[in-house]
Every structure is written in C-alpha cells, then in structure tokens.
Amino acid sequence: CVSRQHEEEESKLAELKSERSREQGAQKPLEEQILEYSKQLEEDQYGKAEELHRNKMIEMRTTQLLSKDLKLYEEALDQAIVKFHSMKMDEINQNIRDLWRSTYRGQDIEYIEIRSEVEERSERRRSYNYRVVMMRGDADVNMRGRCSAGQKVLASLIIRLALAEAFCLDCGILALDEPTTNLDRENIESLADALVEIIRTRSQQRHFQLLIITHDEDFVQLLVRSGCIQHFYRISKNQDQNSKITKQSTAFLSV
Numbered sequence: 051c052v053s054r055q056h057e058e059e060e061s062k063l064a065e066l067k068s069e070r071s072r073e074q075g076a077q078k079p080l081e082e083q084i085l086e087y088s089k090q091l092e093e094d095q096y097g098k099a100e101e102l103h104r105n106k107m108i109e110m111r112t113t114q115l116l117s118k119d120l121k122l123y124e125e126a127l128d129q130a131i132v133k134f135h136s137m138k139m140d141e142i143n144q145n146i147r148d149l150w151r152s153t154y155r156g157q158d159i160e161y162i163e164i165r166s167e168v169e170e171r172s173e174r175r176r177s178y179n180y181r182v183v184m185m186r187g188d189a190d191v192n193m194r195g196r197c198s199a200g201q202k203v204l205a206s207l208i209i210r211l212a213l214a215e216a217f218c219l220d221c222g223i224l225a226l227d228e229p230t231t232n233l234d235r236e237n238i239e240s241l242a243d244a245l246v247e248i249i250r251t252r253s254q255q256r257h258f259q260l261l262i263i264t265h266d267e268d269f270v271q272l273l274v275r276s277g278c279i280q281h282f283y284r285i286s287k288n289q290d291q292n293s294k295i296t297k298q299s300t301a302f303l304s305v
Contacts, residue, residue: 128176135178138216139166145212153244154204155236160185162193162205182209199232204241211248225261230269242272249278274300 090096143163150161167179182205183190184197193205207229214224230238249260264270273279281299288294 135166139164142212142216145215146208149208149211149244150205152247153208153237153240154201155240156201158186159197159201160187162208164209165190200234200237203229203232204237207241208244211244223257223259223261225263227263228265229262230264230266238266238269239272242269242276246273246276246278249276253278 146163147161150159162182162184165181165183167181169177169179182193184193184201184205193202197205207226210226211224218224229241233241245260245262262270262273270282274282279300281297284296284298286294286296
C-alpha cells in the first residue's frame, strides 16, 4: 500500500512538473510581450498619452465654444443686416417720396417707392427682389409697363438721387446723362427746381459734385437762373472735327 501510494505521489509530482514546464514555456513569450509593451509605453505616443489626451480635450472644448460663439455671431449679424436693410429702405423711400412730391407736377401718382421681397434660397442664403410701385390713392401698382416714358425717366432719376443721398454722402458725386429725355416742359422745370434744391442742400458737403450731361440749353438756363451755377463746359467740334471742351460763363447763356 505504501509503495502504491508512493507511485501515485510520484505520478502527481511528474504531472505538476510537466504542467509547470508548460506554464513556464507559455510565460516566456508573455514576458517578452510585456517587455515589448513596456518599451512602447516609454515612447512619446504612449508615455505622453495623458498629456496629449488632456490637450486634445482642451482643443475640442475650445472648438465647441468657438463654434457656439460663431453661431451666435452669425445670428446677430444676420439680424443686424436685416435691420440695416429695413432702415435703409425706409430712408431711401422717404427720400424718393420727398423728391417725387417736390418734382412731379402731375396729379395721377401721389408718390413712388421701392418694395423689397425676401427670397429664402436656403437656411443661410437670403436674396431680395425689388420692384418700383406707384401709389394711386390707397392702391399700389407696379410701375413697370404702366407708366409713360416721361414718368419712367423721372422715376429713374429720382431713385438714383435717393440712392445717392442714402449711400454716397462720403463720395458726393452724381452724374446725370440727358436727364430731360422724354420729359415734358412742366416736368423739366420741376426737375430743374429739384436739382437746384439738392445743390443748395448739399453745397456744404465735402467733395459734392453734380455732373449733368445735356443738349437741352433751356434746361441749363433753368439751372443758371437759380444762381447756383457760375460756369459750365461746352463740348463742340473744331474745324478738324475733333472734340473741344470750352469753359464758359453762365453769362453766355444770358446774352
């Protein structure tokens, strides 16, 4: 019995030794792998992982806050643009109404104004469509195709003058090319009166210049009689058919 028990113990010991050898054999590659990983952990990629993670978290949070601020700025800017557009349209239309009422001699159109309509093309894009309407009593009518040639010319001039009043105060230069085309005598006189009033109002403005190109000497005389013009420039042809610019006194027209 003792011998048999001894043999069993020897067998168990042999199995344990064999198992230990197997485990030691399996342990060696694990130790080598641990050593390799330890070397990798000493590299910057892993050794500074905590610092890199912290920096990236700061960068991500900063970007999130910046994105939020930009969104607020975008919304504020969009609202400011809409408000500015509305204010400018009110200012322009007030100028147009004042100029029309002081210039137009007819009774069929009380005043004209520019209407703007918003077209939302996308969430971030907005465009405006503009049209000119004329007020007849309580009704507003599109001016395109429903006004005479003279009314169209006068409206075009008045709108340009109103836009210049609203946007060109620092520039102060306005050019009118043949402004009396298609205007009858009555509206020519009222246009001259309106231009004289503009000249007197803006005469103290720095760099103000009004350039009028016209063949209508009667219109020029209307401006001269106001006393706000001292001279003008006449363009003519010389004997060689070359253009010649001559500065002339307004007294020349009075002769």
